Amino acid sequence: xxxxxxxxxxxxxxxxxxxxxxxxxxxxxxxxxxxxxxxxxxxxxxxxxxxxxxxxxxxxxxxxxxxxxxxxxxxxxxxxxxxxxxxxxxxxxxxxxxxxxxxxxxxxxxxxxxxxxxxxxxxxxxxxxxxxxxxxxxxxxxxxxxxxxxxxxxxxxxxxxxxxxxxxxxxxxxxxxxxxxxxxxxxxxxxxxxxxxxxxxxxxxxxxxxxxxxxxxxxxxxxxxxxxxxxxxxxxxxxxxxxxxxxxxxxxxxxxxxxxxxxxxxxxxxxxxxxxxxxxxxxxxxxxxxxxxxxxxxxxxxxxxxxxxxxxxxxxxxxxxxxxxxxxxxxxxxxxxxxxxxxxxxxxxxxxxxxxxxxxxxxxxxxxxxxxxx
Amino acid sequence: xxxxxxxxxxxxxxxxxxxxxxxxxxxxxxxxxxxxxxxxxxxxxxxxxxxxxxxxxxxxxxxxxxxxxxxxxxxxxxxxxxxxxxxxxxxxxxxxxxxxxxxxxxxxxxxxxxxxxxxxxxxxxxxxxxxxxxxxxxxxxxxxxxxxxxxxxxxxxxxxxxxxxxxxxxxxxxxxxxxxxxxxxxxxxxxxxxxxxxxxxxxxxxxxxxxxxxxxxxxxxxxxxxxxxxxxxxxxxxxxxxxxxxxxxxxxxxxxxxxxxxxxxxxxxxxxxxxxxxxxxxxxxxxxxxxxxxxxxxxxxxxxxxxxxxxxxxxxxxxxxxxxxxxxxxxxxxxxxxxxxxxxxxxxxxxxxxxxxxxxxxxxxxxxxxxxxxxxxxxxxxxxxxxxxxxxxxxxxxxxx
Numbered sequence: 001x002x003x004x005x006x007x008x009x010x011x012x013x014x015x016x017x018x019x020x021x022x023x024x025x026x027x028x029x030x031x032x033x034x035x036x037x038x039x040x041x042x043x044x045x046x047x048x049x050x051x052x053x054x055x056x057x058x059x060x061x062x063x064x065x066x067x068x069x070x071x072x073x074x075x076x077x078x079x080x081x082x083x084x085x086x087x088x089x090x091x092x093x094x095x096x097x098x099x100x101x102x103x104x105x106x107x108x109x110x111x112x113x114x115x116x117x118x119x120x121x122x123x124x125x126x127x128x129x130x131x132x133x134x135x136x137x138x139x140x141x142x143x144x145x146x147x148x149x150x151x152x153x154x155x156x157x158x159x160x161x162x163x164x165x166x167x168x169x170x171x172x173x174x175x176x177x178x179x180x181x182x183x184x185x186x187x188x189x190x191x192x193x194x195x196x197x198x199x200x201x202x203x204x205x206x207x208x209x210x211x212x213x214x215x216x217x218x219x220x221x222x223x224x225x226x227x228x229x230x231x232x233x234x235x236x237x238x239x240x241x242x243x244x245x246x247x248x249x250x251x252x253x254x255x256x257x258x259x260x261x262x263x264x265x266x267x268x269x270x271x272x273x274x275x276x277x278x279x280x281x282x283x284x285x286x287x288x289x290x291x292x293x294x295x296x297x298x299x300x301x302x303x304x305x306x307x308x309x310x311x312x313x314x315x316x317x318x319x320x321x322x323x324x325x326x327x328x329x330x331x332x333x334x335x336x337x338x339x340x341x342x343x344x345x346x347x348x349x350x351x352x353x354x355x356x357x358x359x360x361x362x363x364x365x366x367x368x369x370x371x372x373x374x
Numbered sequence: 375x376x377x378x379x380x381x382x383x384x385x386x387x388x389x390x391x392x393x394x395x396x397x398x399x400x401x402x403x404x405x406x407x408x409x410x411x412x413x414x415x416x417x418x419x420x421x422x423x424x425x426x427x428x429x430x431x432x433x434x435x436x437x438x439x440x441x442x443x444x445x446x447x448x449x450x451x452x453x454x455x456x457x458x459x460x461x462x463x464x465x466x467x468x469x470x471x472x473x474x475x476x477x478x479x480x481x482x483x484x485x486x487x488x489x490x491x492x493x494x495x496x497x498x499x500x501x502x503x504x505x506x507x508x509x510x511x512x513x514x515x516x517x518x519x520x521x522x523x524x525x526x527x528x529x530x531x532x533x534x535x536x537x538x539x540x541x542x543x544x545x546x547x548x549x550x551x552x553x554x555x556x557x558x559x560x561x562x563x564x565x566x567x568x569x570x571x572x573x574x575x576x577x578x579x580x581x582x583x584x585x586x587x588x589x590x591x592x593x594x595x596x597x598x599x600x601x602x603x604x605x606x607x608x609x610x611x612x613x614x615x616x617x618x619x620x621x622x623x624x625x626x627x628x629x630x631x632x633x634x635x636x637x638x639x640x641x642x643x644x645x646x647x648x649x650x651x652x653x654x655x656x657x658x659x660x661x662x663x664x665x666x667x668x669x670x671x672x673x674x675x676x677x678x679x680x681x682x683x684x685x686x687x688x689x690x691x692x693x694x695x696x697x698x699x700x701x702x703x704x705x706x707x708x709x710x711x712x713x714x715x716x717x718x719x720x721x722x723x724x725x726x727x728x729x730x731x732x733x734x735x736x737x738x739x740x741x742x743x744x745x746x747x748x749x750x751x752x753x754x755x756x757x758x759x760x761x762x763x764x765x766x767x768x769x770x771x772x773x774x775x
Contacts, residue, residue, distance in 0.1 A: 298501075299424075356607040357384040358430020363743040 044169030066163035074163035084187035089124035092183035104232030108150030120239035124186030158237035196273035198253035204320035209335035215305030234309035248326035254314035280340030381606030419577035420447030420735030427744035442707030443737035457482035464495035503535035510547035530644035576602035585640030593626035662702030701728035
């Protein structure tokens with residue numbers, strides 16, 4: 001990586017626009033278009049076939065100076081990072097999903113949004129992502145092209161650049177079509193301190209919209225149920241919403257995106273980390289009718305269904321209204337709702353007042369939720 | 375869902391709870407029950423157990439009434455040997471073994487189906503036996519076996535699938551039949567000497583198939599009231615009210631709270647399909663309850679070609695329940711799940727010893743997930759007349775897991 005490219009990304013606050021600027025002021029030759037229509041072992045061999053694949057699909061699509069330098073690493077100036085805050089956030093996640101494409105997204109949107117969100121819920125401003133792919137021999141190149149385009153679209157929306165990557169090809173049967181790993185770095189502004197340990201009795205629990213859309217969309221897209229529905233995955237980057245929330249209340253105590261295991265799992269993690277009780281109110285939890293219906297049929301609990309664009313926030317009571325208002329004013333939080341409160345005891349326990357007026361424990365999920373027999 | 379929400383109306387629930395409170399307070403005054411010696415109502419069906427815990431219905435009732443969770447979860451009563459048989463079938467290289475999801479985790483003596491799958495068995499989760507038949511059509515060179523289990527609720531769809539397979543001449547489909555039948559099971563419970571039940575909530579889905587008339591022996595011979603109940607929380611609450619009302623009136627009858635679904639005579643077409651395909655076994659082994667005469671069904675000779683037990687050499691392994699496991703006593707309502715010696719210690723949802731801990735409808739799993747802590751630490755949604763009337767009696771200390 002040359003010094004010029006690193007200098008180009010300064011100042012950090014303008015990362016997104018600097019990416020755009022490079023896309024516009026193109027001084028690099030366009031990558032050659034890959035002729036193959038199917039991935040074969042040569043695409044992972046390190047030779048010309050691999051170079052062409054990377055140049056066309058990844059460098060061409062992701063389109064930023066750090067990646068175009070084609071070095072083994074992306075390089076950033078420390079001073080540039082330090083200008084945005086006083087701590088780095090660093091995370092990684094691997095994405096496997098069947099089917100690869102589903103209503104509301106695909107594995108590419110998941111891979112970028114998921115890692116961006118893991119950074120965002122620390123309060124960090126996400127900046128750079130990596131992208132590693134494992135391709136199964138026989139994968140249509142067009143599939144990979146669509147996924148890369150999705151990644152670029154979500155990266156642009158989130159204002160991050162995908163600056164380094166890796167490609168491996170495995171024999172047919174050794175992987176299921178396409179696996180993606182993304183790692184990401186972001187900078188946490190001074191003064192922000194978000195941790196699962198921070199929940200305090202009296203705090204308010206807020207979520208940013210309807211639960212279970214992603215899990216239900218995937219279940220329905222697998223088409224094993226002969227169910228039809230318009231449910232779409234909620235897959236989206238949440239860093240802009242988090243920025244709006246932190247602007248309203250820099251002292252947010254806890255934030256976590258509720259992916260696998262759903263909101264129930266996140267609440268249990270909060271309750272156990274901070275040794276507090278959390279009590280939620282079923283009637284206040286937004287869930288789409290279609291999702292409720294699918295859950296009724298299958299005997300699943302929407303509290304445990306995966307989300308890809310939902311977060312759980314725990315905020316000081318006095319700031320709750322301000323945070324809620326900021327969330328509702330944001331397109332990714334229009335359906336936000338206060339769903340519960342933090343209490344002193346019983347420590348580590350999440351309970352729910354049911355719509356029926358009863359009370360039950362909301363426990364950690366054990367294994368996978370399995371549909372009931374009858 | 376709007377239709378469903380009507381059956382979850384908290385205001386209607388309050389009215390019902392008030393009336394139940396008043397009635398039970400009367401029972402307590404008359405010395406018919408107390409917090410220490412509560413009236414026991416058994417919900418036969420696992421679906422009811424699930425509703426009770428999911429909506430916290432047990433916490434709405436006065437302490438002088440308690441639910442006893444019956445054997446109505448077909449996954450829960452599956453003995454280990456049958457799971458081992460499943461695994462043996464699934465391990466055959468030519469076999470695609472298909473099963474409902476919640477049977478995947480039931481422990482065998484060595485493996486569950488989930489673990490067998492990891493060991494290389496081709497085990498697939500299906501949502502209906504017709505999905506299994508479709509797999510057979512799509513994989514003509516493989517043997518597709520469907521793991522049929524459940525009471526009369528799931529029996530008709532299995533029977534219809536066998537009939538369909540016969541009609542289409544699909545030669546590579548068979549059924550590993552573990553269907554069980556409800557009436558002999560209820561009889562076995564009622565005949566058990568260590569039982570003190572005061573009434574029953576009858577199973578809703580099963581009764582949709584077999585009707586309500588068939589339960590006549592329960593009030594006639596055993597002098598216990600029974601109300602066939604739906605699964606929404608108001609259904610359950612109303613059914614409890616109806617059973618208590620029978621007790622208050624000194625009546626003993628079969629009542630039907632779930633009339634919107636359950637006809638008195640059941641579903642004739644479904645019963646016809648069941649009788650066409652299945653016949654009673656001499657006996658069937660149950661987890662915890664031992665062998666119960668005529669409690670299981672098998673495939674009739676006319677459909678022998680679709681019977682996995684006839685087509686393949688099924689080991690037919692019999693394995694005693696683990697010694698420490700008290701599933702049987704829980705199933706009969708003799709002890710509560712948390713009174714079991716291994717509840718929450720050796721037996722948890724991660725490492726279930728008994729199958730009551732496996733299925734989401736199993737009484738132990740429901741206790742573990744929804745009620746294992748002392749709920750008095752939570753807000754009590756009630757302050758009931760019954761409690762007031764019985765205030766001097768200390769409530770039994772609830773163990774904290």
